Amino acid sequence: MENALLRAFCKINLSLKLGRRRSDGYHEIDTVMQTVSLHDEIIFRPTDGPSKMDISGLSGGISVSSDNLVMRALEKIKSVCGIERCFNISLIKKTPSAAGLGGGSSDAASVICLFGRMAGLEDCELSQISAGLGSDIPFFCFGGRCRCSGRGEDVEPLEDITEKTVLILMPDFGISTAEAYSLWDRFIENNPDYFHKGGNDFEKAIFPSYPFLPKIKDRLFELGASYASMSGSGSAMFGIFDSDSLFERACSDVFLNSSGNIFKAVTIGRKRFLEEGVSLCSFRPL
Numbered sequence: 607m608e609n610a611l612l613r614a615f616c617k618i619n620l621s622l623k624l625g626r627r628r629s630d631g632y633h634e635i636d637t638v639m640q641t642v643s644l645h646d647e648i649i650f651r652p653t654d655g656p657s658k659m660d661i662s663g664l665s666g667g668i669s670v671s672s673d674n675l676v677m678r679a680l681e682k683i684k685s686v687c688g689i690e691r692c693f694n695i696s697l698i699k700k701t702p703s704a705a706g707l708g709g710g711s712s713d714a715a716s717v718i719c720l721f722g723r724m725a726g727l728e729d730c731e732l733s734q735i736s737a738g739l740g741s742d743i744p745f746f747c748f749g750g751r752c753r754c755s756g757r758g759e760d761v762e763p764l765e766d767i768t769e770k771t772v773l774i775l776m777p778d779f780g781i782s783t784a785e786a787y788s789l790w791d792r793f794i795e796n797n798p799d800y801f802h803k804g805g806n807d808f809e810k811a812i813f814p815s816y817p818f819l820p821k822i823k824d825r826l827f828e829l830g831a832s833y834a835s836m837s838g839s840g841s842a843m844f845g846i847f848d849s850d851s852l853f854e855r856a857c858s859d860v861f862l863n864s865s866g867n868i869f870k871a872v873t874i875g876r877k878r879f880l881e882e883g884v885s886l887c888s889f890r891p892l
Contacts, residue, residue, distance in 0.1 A: 611650075612883075616642060616708050618774070620639070621638045624808065626791075635757065638751065638764070639745050644869050644871045652691055652694075657681075659677055660695075660696050660697070662697075675711070676710075676714055704780025705837065706838025707837055707838065711743045715743045729747055729748060742754065742838075750875050766877075771853040772846055772847075773856050773857060775866050777819070777842075777866040781812065805835060816840070830847060831847055833845070834846070
């Protein structure tokens with residue numbers, strides 16, 4: 607197999623309902639996820655030696671050891687498919703970490719889907735394999751717009767929406783998933799009668815500890831966003847714009863630019879996601 611390049615698109619959460627902690631330690635969720643054009647790149651180079659990995663770009667101190675999610679995904683799918691070949695992997699991070707954008711999960715899913723589809727596995731099989739590595743990884747086996755429930759592993763593909771422009775703002779701090787769920791557990795303990803009314807439940811728990819985030823959300827609405835929210839467990843915020851002029855005005859806004867790094871993106875439907883991301887035709891020789 608020749609050297610090849612793969613794109614791993616990230617996601618935003620269009621809605622996110624959280625439940626209490628389950629007996630297995632996970633939380634029940636009900637969320638609608640949407641893939642967007644912001645993506646990492648993964649380069650595969652066959653090697654006769656053991657598989658190795660290097661990371662560049664927005665690495666944020668991500669480990670390159672065998673515990674890295676991409677390396678675990680590679681070894682998992684190699685085992686399932688009986689692949690003996692090893693690879694040197696270069697991960698070029700363009701998606702910020704600890705952002706709620708699913709960058710690491712998308713990277714792992716891309717590896718599983720690529721080699722799994724080369725072996726003839728179906729999407730449902732790939733989803734089951736990836737669920738053992740992370741709760742939101744199965745979503746990235748489908749892409750587009752999906753409803754995800756359970757702990758995130760139950761994926762229901764939905765009809766794609768018309769392409770929208772998306773402004774993603776990453777503050778100069780991240781929020782770990784563990785911290786986000788700890789804040790949620792504390793919030794629901796103090797608010798036992800809380801009722802989900804739409805949006806992202808994490809905001810109720812996280813915004814009091816990070817009061818800068820709701821200011822970003824308010825500003826996005828002021829600038830004309832048709833919808834604005836925190837993505838997943840944060841800390842990234844996003845705004846969806848129906849007008850190119852409003853979108854460009856928001857991207858040049860002084861307050862937003864002083865609040866963190868802005869990433870311009872568009873929503874990615876399932877067809878484009880599969881063609882440019884995790885399908886066999888995306889496995890392009892370098």
